[in-house]
Amino acid sequence: MAIEIEKPSSVRLSKVAISKTHGEDSPYFAGWKAYDENPYDEIHNQSGVIQMGLAENQVSFDLLEKYLEEHHEVSSWGKGAPGFRENALFQDYHGLKSFRQAMANFMEQIRGGKAKFDPDRIVLTAGATAANELLTFILADPGDALLVPTPYYPGFDRDLRWRTGVKIVPIHCNSSNNFQITPEALEAAYQSAESMDLKVRGVLITNPSNPLGSTIQSSVLNDILDFAVHKNIHLVSDEIYSGSTFSPSEFVSIAEILRNRNYKDAERVHIVYSLSKDLGLPGFRVGTIYSYNDDVVTTARRMSSFTLISSQTQHLLACMLSNHEFTQNYIKTNRERLNKRYDMIIQGLKKAGIECLKGNAGLFCWMNLSPLLNEPTRQGELELWNIILNQVKLNISPGSSCHCSEPGWFRVCFANMSEQTLRVALQRIHKFMEQRKVCSVNQ
Amino acid sequence: MEFKRKNKTQLLSKIATNDRHGENSPYFDGWKAYDNNPFHPTQNPNGVIQMGLAENKLCFDLIKKWIMENPDASICTAGGVDKFKDVAIFQDYHGLKEFREAIAKFMGRVRGNKVIFDANRIVMSSGATGANETIMFCLADPGDTFLVPSPYYPGFARDLRWRTGLEIVPVDCKSSNNFRITRAAMEDAYEKAQKWNLNVKGIIIANPSNPLGTTLDIATMRSLVAFVNEKNIHLVCDEIYAATVFDSPRFVSVAEVIQDMDCCNRDLIHIVYSLSKDMGIPGFRVGIVYSFNDDVMLCARKMSSFGLVSSQTQYLLASMLSDDGFVGNFLRESSKRLAKRHYVFTKGLEQVGISCLTSNAGLFFWMDMRPLLKEQSFEGEIELWRVILNEVKLNVSPGSSFQCFEPGWFRVCFANMDDETVEVALNRIRAFVLDRENQESTRSKHCWRKKHLRLSSSSTRLYDETIMSPCMISPHSPLVRAKT
Numbered sequence: 001m002a003i004e005i006e007k008p009s010s011v012r013l014s015k016v017a018i019s020k021t022h023g024e025d026s027p028y029f030a031g032w033k034a035y036d037e038n039p040y041d042e043i044h045n046q047s048g049v050i051q052m053g054l055a056e057n058q059v060s061f062d063l064l065e066k067y068l069e070e071h072h073e074v075s076s077w078g079k080g081a082p083g084f085r086e087n088a089l090f091q092d093y094h095g096l097k098s099f100r101q102a103m104a105n106f107m108e109q110i111r112g113g114k115a116k117f118d119p120d121r122i123v124l125t126a127g128a129t130a131a132n133e134l135l136t137f138i139l140a141d142p143g144d145a146l147l148v149p150t151p152y153y154p155g156f157d158r159d160l161r162w163r164t165g166v167k168i169v170p171i172h173c174n175s176s177n178n179f180q181i182t183p184e185a186l187e188a189a190y191q192s193a194e195s196m197d198l199k200v201r202g203v204l205i206t207n208p209s210n211p212l213g214s215t216i217q218s219s220v221l222n223d224i225l226d227f228a229v230h231k232n233i234h235l236v237s238d239e240i241y242s243g244s245t246f247s248p249s250e251f252v253s254i255a256e257i258l259r260n261r262n263y264k265d266a267e268r269v270h271i272v273y274s275l276s277k278d279l280g281l282p283g284f285r286v287g288t289i290y291s292y293n294d295d296v297v298t299t300a301r302r303m304s305s306f307t308l309i310s311s312q313t314q315h316l317l318a319c320m321l322s323n324h325e326f327t328q329n330y331i332k333t334n335r336e337r338l339n340k341r342y343d344m345i346i347q348g349l350k351k352a353g354i355e356c357l358k359g360n361a362g363l364f365c366w367m368n369l370s371p372l373l374n375e376p377t378r379q380g381e382l383e384l385w386n387i388i389l390n391q392v393k394l395n396i397s398p399g400s401s402c403h404c405s406e407p408g409w410f411r412v413c414f415a416n417m418s419e420q421t422l423r424v425a426l427q428r429i430h431k432f433m434e435q436r437k438v439c440s441v442n443q
Numbered sequence: 444m445e446f447k448r449k450n451k452t453q454l455l456s457k458i459a460t461n462d463r464h465g466e467n468s469p470y471f472d473g474w475k476a477y478d479n480n481p482f483h484p485t486q487n488p489n490g491v492i493q494m495g496l497a498e499n500k501l502c503f504d505l506i507k508k509w510i511m512e513n514p515d516a517s518i519c520t521a522g523g524v525d526k527f528k529d530v531a532i533f534q535d536y537h538g539l540k541e542f543r544e545a546i547a548k549f550m551g552r553v554r555g556n557k558v559i560f561d562a563n564r565i566v567m568s569s570g571a572t573g574a575n576e577t578i579m580f581c582l583a584d585p586g587d588t589f590l591v592p593s594p595y596y597p598g599f600a601r602d603l604r605w606r607t608g609l610e611i612v613p614v615d616c617k618s619s620n621n622f623r624i625t626r627a628a629m630e631d632a633y634e635k636a637q638k639w640n641l642n643v644k645g646i647i648i649a650n651p652s653n654p655l656g657t658t659l660d661i662a663t664m665r666s667l668v669a670f671v672n673e674k675n676i677h678l679v680c681d682e683i684y685a686a687t688v689f690d691s692p693r694f695v696s697v698a699e700v701i702q703d704m705d706c707c708n709r710d711l712i713h714i715v716y717s718l719s720k721d722m723g724i725p726g727f728r729v730g731i732v733y734s735f736n737d738d739v740m741l742c743a744r745k746m747s748s749f750g751l752v753s754s755q756t757q758y759l760l761a762s763m764l765s766d767d768g769f770v771g772n773f774l775r776e777s778s779k780r781l782a783k784r785h786y787v788f789t790k791g792l793e794q795v796g797i798s799c800l801t802s803n804a805g806l807f808f809w810m811d812m813r814p815l816l817k818e819q820s821f822e823g824e825i826e827l828w829r830v831i832l833n834e835v836k837l838n839v840s841p842g843s844s845f846q847c848f849e850p851g852w853f854r855v856c857f858a859n860m861d862d863e864t865v866e867v868a869l870n871r872i873r874a875f876v877l878d879r880e881n882q883e884s885t886r887s888k889h890c891w892r893k894k895h896l897r898l899s900s901s902s903t904r905l906y907d908e909t910i911m912s913p914c915m916i917s918p919h920s921p922l923v924r925a926k927t
Binding site for chain 2: 016158163276284
C-alpha cells in the first residue's frame with residue numbers, strides 16, 4: 001500500500017492580502033518594470049527606456065547639498081554628537097516640536113503667508129501615502145465611500161481603499177472645461193454613490209492636481225467646500241505639490257479659503273502635505289496631516305504610532321527648514337527651475353505637434369495624444385501606450401491608469417532627469433511623430 | 444484660531460471613536476503621573492521615577508563613539524554628503540540592499556549564528572508597532588482572532604486589534620509553573636475561542652517575553668510549532684528583545700527551532716523584529732517583518748509603503764551594522780551591562796524579601812508583590828499600585844495592564860536610568876516594603892475582627908470609585924474578561 005505523503009495545506013491569508021487592491025497590476029507600474037529592466041543612461045545605455053512615469057523632483061538637489069555642506073555640524077549631531085542619545089530615544093508621536101514648527105513655517109512660506117499653521121495641529125506620518133490612508137481610517141468606515149475627482153493619482157486606489165475597505169467613487173472631469181471640478185460633477189458623483197447604497201464620508205482633492213499639473217481655482221475650491229458643508233461630509237486637500245507651483249500667486253490653498261471664511265466649517269477640513277515632491281526627498285518618508293478638527297488631530301496622532309518619521313530625519317529637517325534664508329531661496333529657485341523645465345517640454349511637444357493641458361504646477365504635464373488613437377477607447381490608449389513604451393522607449397503614464405474618463409491623455413514627468421535626458425526624450429517623441437505622419441500620408 | 448464645535452451626527456469612523464487605541468489603560472496612567480512630576484537627581488529628587496518604560500539606555504556611548512568615528516555614514520556630513528541625493532530619492536519598498544544585508548547579518552549574529560537570514564526576505568516597517576499591525580493585516584480578517592499568551596505587552600491590544608478589527612483571546616499562563624506556555628493552556632484558549640464562534644488565525648508570542656523577561660525553552664517552542672501545525676494556524680514570534688539576553692539559557696529563535704522540524708509548514712511561521720530595544724534606538728523606527736511564507740512576504744512588502752524606514756536611517760544603520768567589530772563588541776557589552784543592572788536590582792529587592800521571576804532577558808523584571816497585597820485581587824493590586832505610584836513615586840506597571848491571570852505581579856524596567864537613579868529607586872522600594880510590613884503587623888493584632896470587616900467591605904470595594912479608576916473599566920473586548 002502506497003503511503004501518501006500529504007502536502008501541508010496552505011492556510012488562507014487575509015482577504016486584504018489576497019485582493020488586488022494594492023493596485024500593482026496597473027499599467028502605471030508595468031511601465032516602471034520595463035524601465036527597471038532597461039534603464040536609460042546618458043553614457044552606458046543610450047537606447048534604454050527613459051523614465052517619465054515617476055513624479056520625482058530632482059531639479060534642486062544642489063541647493064540641499066550646498067546647505068548640508070555649509071551646515072553639517074548642525075544637521076548631523078555635531079561634534080561629540082551631544083544630541084544623539086535624546087534624538088535616538090525620541091519616539092513621542094507628537095514629533096519633535098522644532099520639526100513641527102519648521103514644517104508649519106515652511107507650509108506658510110509656500111503659501112506666501114496667506115495662511116497660518118499651528119504646529120500643534122501637525123501630525124507626522126511616514127509619507128503622504130501613510131497620511132492619506134490614516135485619514136481614511138479616521139473619516140470613513142469599511143464600505144463607505146470617498147469622492148475623488150478624475151483623473152487621479154493611481155496610488156489612491158491602494159492608499160484610500162486597500163486596508164481600509166473604503167470605496168472611491170469618481171467625480172468625472174473632462175477636457176471640455178480643462179478637467180475642472182464642477183458642482184454638477186460633484187452632485188452626480190454623490191448621487192452615483194447613493195444609488196450604489198454607499199455612504200459618502202468625504203471628498204478628497206489634490207491641489208495642485210496630479211496628474212493634471214494645474215492648480216484648482218479659488219471659486220472651485222469654494223464650490224467644493226460648500227458642497228462638503230451641504231452634504232455634511234469631510235474635505236481632504238492633498239497639497240503635496242503646493243511648493244511646485246511655478247508662480248506663487250497661482251496656488252490657493254484650502255487653508256486660505258477657510259481663513260477668508262473666518263474658519264467657519266473648518267472642522268471638516270484636513271490637509272495632507274509631504275516633502276517628497278517639493279523638497280525632492282521621497283526616501284525620507286516625511287508626511288503630515290494638518291486638521292482643523294481636534295478629534296481628528298488627537299486620533300491621527302495616536303494612529304501615527306504605526307507610521308512615525310525617523311527622529312534622525314526629523315532632526316535633520318528641523319535644522320534645514322528652520323533656516324529661513326535657505327527655505328526662501330529654495331522655494332523661489334525650485335519654482336523657477338520647474339517652470340523652465342515645463343516650458344522646455346511644452347515647447348518641445350508643440351514642435352512635435354502635440355498639445356498639452358495648460359499647466360502651472362507639479363512635476364509633469366498632461367499630454368493629449370487622442371488624435372493618435374486607432375480607436376477612441378481605453379484599449380486604443382493602451383495600444384498606443386505600449387508602442388510608446390516598447391518602441392519609443394519612454395515610460396509615460398496612460399490616463400486610464402489615472403481613471404481618466406477620456407482616452408488618449410498621458411502624464412509625462414519632466415523633473416526627474418537631467419536637461420540632456422529630457423532633450424533626448426523630446427527628440428524621440430519628435431521622431432515618432434514624424435514617422436506617424438509619414439505612415440498616415442502613405443496610407 | 445477657535446472653531447465652533449457643533450453637535451452634529453458622528454462625523455468620524457468607528458475606528459476613530461472606539462477605545463481600541465488603548466490609551467485608557469493604567470499602563471499609560473503611570474506615564475502621565477511621571478510626565479507631570481518627573482524625577483531628576485538634583486532638580487526634582489522627589490519626582491516620580493520612570494520604571495514603566497522599557498527603554499535600553501545602557502549602551503549609547505558605544506553607538507555615539509561609532510558615529511563620531513564614521514562620519515561618512517551620515518549623509519549630512521562633509522564626507523557623506525555626496526551620497527545625499529541618491530539616498531534621499533530612494534523610496535523603493537525593497538529597502539536599500541546594504542541595509543537589508545546588514546540587518547540579516549545582525550539578526551543572525553544575535554541568534555548566535557545558529558540561523559542564517561535571507562536579506563531578500565527582509566521587509567521594513569515603522570518599528571515593531573508597524574510590523575505587528577502589518578502582519579495581522581496579512582494573516583487575518585476583521586473579526587478573526589489571535590491567541591496571545593498572557594501576561595502580554597499592553598500595546599498588543601492596539602497594534603493587533605485597532606485598525607485591523609481583530610480580537611485577542613489570551614492563553615493564560617500561571618505562576619505555578621513560572622508562567623510557561625503549556626500545551627493545555629493553548630488548547631484551552633483555542634477551545635474557548637471555538638465556543639465563542641471565533642475564527643482563530645494564529646498565535647503570537649513574544650520571545651524573549653515582555654513582561655516576564657524570560658526566554659522560551661526549546662520544548663515550549665517545539666510545542667508551539669507543533670500546535671500551530673496541527674491547527675493549521677499561524678505562529679508570529681515577536682523577537683524584539685532577542686539581543687537583551689544576558690544570562691543562560693541562550694536565546695533560541697523560532698527560526699532555529701524549525702530547522703530541525705521537517706513536519707513544520709514554514710508558511711505558518713513569521714518573525715517580527717526591531718532595533719528599538721536591542722540597540723536602544725526607538726526614535727529611528729526600524730521594524731522588520733521576516734516571513735517564511737512568500738505570499739506574506741510579498742504582501743507585507745507592499746504594505747510597507749505605509750511605514751518605510753527613512754532612507755537616511757537605513758543608510759546609517761547599513762553602515763553601522765556591517766561593522767563586525769562594532770557589532771560584536773556592542774552585543775557583548777550590552778549583555779554584560781544588562782546582567783549587572785538586573786543583578787543589582789534583584790539582589791536589592793531580595794534583601795527586603797521581594798522576589799522576582801527568575802529571568803535572563805529583557806529590559807525589566809517581573810516582580811512578585813503578592814505578599815504585600817491587602818487583598819489577593821486585582822482591586823488589591825491596583826490599590827498597591829496607586830500607593831507605589833503616588834507615595835513611593837515609582838512608575839511600575841501593574842500586572843493587570845498586561846492581562847495577567849493572577850493579581851500581584853508588577854513589571855519593573857531597569858535599563859532606562861543611570862546608576863544613581865537605580866540607588867534612589869531601590870532605597871525607596873526598600874523603605875516602602877519595610878513600612879508596609881510594619882503596617883501589616885499592626886493590623887494583624889486585630890485580625891479576627893478585621894477579617895469580618897474586610898469580608899463585608901470588600902464586596903462594596905468593587906464598586907468604590909476611589910479604588911476602581913475609570914481606566915480599570917477596560918475598553919478590552921468583554922471576551923477577554925470573560926473569565927472573571
